[in-house]
Amino acid sequence: MTRDDELRLLPVYRGEQIREAEAPLIEAGRGAELMRRAAYGLADCVAKILQRRGRVYGATVTAMVGSGNNGADALYALSFLRRRGAAVRAVLVRGCAHQASLAAFQRAGGRVVESVPEPTEVLIDAVVGTGFSGDYQRPQTPGLEAALSTATVVACDLPSGVDADTGQAGDGVISAEHTVTFGGIKQGLLAGAGSHLSGQLHTADIGLGPHLPKTLVRAVSPHPAADVASAGRGEPLRSPASTDHKYSRGTVGIHAGSDQFPGAAQLSVGAAVATGVGMVTLVAPETVRAHVVAAWPETLGVEPDQQGRQARTGATVLGPGLGNDPQRLNEAQAALEQCLDDGSPCVLDASGLQLIRHQLHQRGGLGHNVLITPHLGEARRIAGDLRDQVLGRMLATDGPKSDPVEAARRLSGSLDCFVLLKGATTVIAAPDAEVLLHRAQTHGRPGVPGLATAGTGDVLCGILGALAATQQGSWLDVAAHAVHRHTQAAAGLDPRAEASFGASALIRALSPSAVAP
Numbered sequence: 001m002t003r004d005d006e007l008r009l010l011p012v013y014r015g016e017q018i019r020e021a022e023a024p025l026i027e028a029g030r031g032a033e034l035m036r037r038a039a040y041g042l043a044d045c046v047a048k049i050l051q052r053r054g055r056v057y058g059a060t061v062t063a064m065v066g067s068g069n070n071g072a073d074a075l076y077a078l079s080f081l082r083r084r085g086a087a088v089r090a091v092l093v094r095g096c097a098h099q100a101s102l103a104a105f106q107r108a109g110g111r112v113v114e115s116v117p118e119p120t121e122v123l124i125d126a127v128v129g130t131g132f133s134g135d136y137q138r139p140q141t142p143g144l145e146a147a148l149s150t151a152t153v154v155a156c157d158l159p160s161g162v163d164a165d166t167g168q169a170g171d172g173v174i175s176a177e178h179t180v181t182f183g184g185i186k187q188g189l190l191a192g193a194g195s196h197l198s199g200q201l202h203t204a205d206i207g208l209g210p211h212l213p214k215t216l217v218r219a220v221s222p223h224p225a226a227d228v229a230s231a232g233r234g235e236p237l238r239s240p241a242s243t244d245h246k247y248s249r250g251t252v253g254i255h256a257g258s259d260q261f262p263g264a265a266q267l268s269v270g271a272a273v274a275t276g277v278g279m280v281t282l283v284a285p286e287t288v289r290a291h292v293v294a295a296w297p298e299t300l301g302v303e304p305d306q307q308g309r310q311a312r313t314g315a316t317v318l319g320p321g322l323g324n325d326p327q328r329l330n331e332a333q334a335a336l337e338q339c340l341d342d343g344s345p346c347v348l349d350a351s352g353l354q355l356i357r358h359q360l361h362q363r364g365g366l367g368h369n370v371l372i373t374p375h376l377g378e379a380r381r382i383a384g385d386l387r388d389q390v391l392g393r394m395l396a397t398d399g400p401k402s403d404p405v406e407a408a409r410r411l412s413g414s415l416d417c418f419v420l421l422k423g424a425t426t427v428i429a430a431p432d433a434e435v436l437l438h439r440a441q442t443h444g445r446p447g448v449p450g451l452a453t454a455g456t457g458d459v460l461c462g463i464l465g466a467l468a469a470t471q472q473g474s475w476l477d478v479a480a481h482a483v484h485r486h487t488q489a490a491a492g493l494d495p496r497a498e499a500s501f502g503a504s505a506l507i508r509a510l511s512p513s514a515v516a517p
Ligand SMILES: NC(=O)C1=CN([C@@H]2O[C@H](COP(=O)(O)OP(=O)(O)OC[C@H]3O[C@@H](n4cnc5c(N)ncnc54)[C@H](OP(=O)(O)O)[C@@H]3O)[C@@H](O)[C@H]2O)[C@@H](O)CC1
Pocket: 022, 026, 031, 032, 034, 035, 038, 066, 067, 068, 069, 070, 071, 073, 127, 128, 129, 130, 131, 132, 133, 134, 135, 136, 137, 156, 157, 158, 182, 206
């Protein structure tokens, strides 16, 4: 287990990087050893699932086996399971299979079948792994659909038909409850559709460690693969010193809310207060301030035209609920320019993202003190402003070029700022091409769907502002902690992922002792 203020960072690879790492070992004649280790890892995971369901001896395990090495891993895994007394079956989806593994499977007592037998307790999906290309059609094997409603599905390396790099997947891909991935976590298991199709992730160490390249992409954990030997630790959060006063602890200024959207200010301010910060200043019109200060009396309210006379805050949040009021946007523009001049951390969210276009004209980019936090739709609008069609295609939800990881990286490079692309997996990209992926999950399983509700982005802004004001790390570390806290609070509120809470409940979950609005 990690401490709350500490994050595990796990390396994440593209399929090609794993293949390159395997190549010297295969050339040295160690391909069979890699495969045995992969198969052992898969069999071990399946055996644990069977033990939880009852017992391994006598259980039925069926694999959908393709003609490449991915299918071979499954055939060897079935041979291991046969030795522990399981009844093992293989459907040869392409009519043929890797010869040595098929021979071993049959020697062990496994049976090749034409349909998925009933009952099948665990179904292994091993049609295609990193060798996948083109379109994927789900096998039309008799009994498969029936088995999918009762069996636990375990994907071998990655669900068949998921792109190992982008996570893109067609309709036919079978959703796995578990994926046992070999050598290192593939990007496609955490991005795009792959992030929810892959289920709970397990990493089998097949000895590639010294051959794996340094990767610029890492996953923010905890998740069950946190036992990966190469896991690193993120910067821990700094607690306030006993000698701190409110100014030295860190102050955040939030430009949020309008007559149309006063609630956004309340959510951002409340989240900043609950996260913990020396002082929260809200820059907003009187009607909004009255509303927010009634809920959070510790807030310092400032009239927008007085903002220049206030002491500067350590971090600034610009955007939640500002709407399209030109005056409010001009005020936010002035605050942004001040941040760009003094280099203090600044978050641009929601309406604040409209300020980007002007800055591009003026300065050609934003700067490394700025973090923008678009969701996919907002990122597509920015791609339009940039007239970047390639980026637009990468940001399509399910188009052939959809690639959220590369999209966030490209946006970060174009704007010369940090990018936090929100979604079920949040992608945090730095201008130097480093990327952190945070898959929202509950007990290791993908999905905190309760976050899909209006106002949770405003809460995230408040957390980001408070952490930026009180921490010294780079935006990459601060944003990872913020997204993690946000998701943990939601998962804690909603352990069964029933999506039954509103954004204001998240604030109380961040700090139960914060005054309830
Ligand atoms: N290298 C190693 O030693 C190690 C590799 N390891 C394992 O190997 C996996 C990679 O194995 P791989 O390279 O054999 O590719 P793989 O994923 O089995 O796919 C090739 C097969 O898929 C088929 N196919 C392709 N596209 C398709 C489609 N659209 N729809 C349907 N089928 C399609 C293609 O058929 P074809 O089109 O050529 O007839 C071919 O038969 C990797 O994920 C890991 O599990 C581990 O054991 C560690 C050691």
